[in-house]
Amino acid sequence: MRQYLSALVLCLSATGLQAQQSWQTVSEHVDFIEQPAKLRFYDSNQALIQGDRCALLVDAPGEFTQTQVFIAQLRKQLRVPLCYVLASHAHDDHLLGLALVQKHFPDAQLIVHQSLGDNFHLAHEQLNERLDGFVKSIALSTQRMEKLPEQEQQVWRGKIARAQARFKQWQSLAFSTPDKVISQATELDLGKLNVELLPFAAHTQGDIAVLVRDDKLLIGADMVDMLPYPGEGNYQAWLQALDELSQLPVTQVLPGHGSVLVTSDLTTPKAWLEAIVAHVKANPSTDVATLVETFPKRYQPQDDELAQRAYVMFLEAGIKRAKQAATTKD
Ligand SMILES: [Zn+2]
Structure with missing residues (x-):
């Protein structure tokens, strides 16, 4: 996540x-x-x-x-x-x-x-994955740029050059x-x-x-x-x-x-966290989507839209995790 x-x-x-x-x-x-x-x-x-x-x-x-x-x-x-x-x-x-x-x-x-x-080794792998991500991201942006009209390409050329310069400093990180x-x-x-x-x-x-x-x-x-x-x-x-x-x-x-x-x-x-565990335990045969939907609304954050979006993603991940823990115990 x-x-x-x-x-x-x-x-x-x-x-x-x-x-x-x-x-x-x-x-x-x-x-x-x-x-x-x-x-x-x-x-x-x-x-x-x-x-x-x-x-x-x-x-x-x-x-x-x-x-x-x-x-x-x-x-x-x-x-x-x-x-x-x-x-x-x-x-x-x-x-x-x-x-x-x-x-x-x-x-x-x-x-x-x-x-x-x-x-x-997992830390090394995570880092290498990140660095590979940069390479892919630059390649993808270059491909996209080439499809744009000439005058728009100019802006992107600058952005990509800056990204490449940044990446140069990072590529040998370990x-x-x-x-x-x-x-x-x-x-x-x-x-x-x-x-x-x-x-x-x-x-x-x-x-x-x-x-x-x-x-x-x-x-x-x-x-x-x-x-x-x-x-x-x-x-x-x-x-x-x-x-x-x-x-x-x-x-x-x-x-x-x-x-x-x-x-x-x-x-x-x-x-x-207690509410997630309790909700999963009380509804052992309910699927994840329904558990997310029926989860008590009082835990929903009242702040910005970003928090609301994160909340739904985190709740779903948390419910999956609690279900997983419940099944491994059985
Ligand atoms: Zn963390």
Whole structure:
């Protein structure tokens, strides 16, 4: 799903979607980098934590043009060396941009969850798929351009040339092997600041939340999104993780998509995930389309059309996932 959504941004014609991310200092040691609202379901937020000696970056934007802008801003914001980059999970909108960050900060150590570390070939494959996508997209645009009247071709020629120039910088991108693989709660010393890396198998098989106790702040990424994508989730473990996370001594929670949250907001994704499980369980022989239609309307987001569209897609994926989980148990 995320791959599908990011693919939309990949299209050359979608470059109009480019918009600035906002850098917000949310606590003494933490900057939150938030996607503009209209991109919030397409690309991810990041967090930058800086101690006295080292900085840790959580995630990178998945859309590479955005990542380039992000890296330029990152250089300005860093007060200490970037010692670590961490992937909150393996979805492309969080992970792939880290390959570009690694290229610019080759000394930064890559931290991943064990489930990603054990299957790191999947990260290489995702990245190669993305790069192949660029090649195909450029080829397709060139074909389309050639069918246009001569005066219209001019504009497209410029666009395609710019896309090719961008791609040239990316074509040899590759992830370096992860330096730290997290399978249990792990402390990281950033210089007069300890952060705690907390592994879960909730939104995906391998999620890492980052607790900055001194700042009463938690980076929960997609596990804590107000409208999370549940298509690859482990409902039981996820609900338990949300309970655990809401007990932590924090006041601010940073999601993977959307704006800064407070701890009590975690009841929103929890209620929705519980409702999906309950709805599927109560109607075991009902098909997915009907389950989507009959799902309680009170969970439908009241905000913009984008949220409504994402909601329907995410709900369908979530119901499929819950059905799948119910059948494997039988
Ligand atoms: Zn995700």
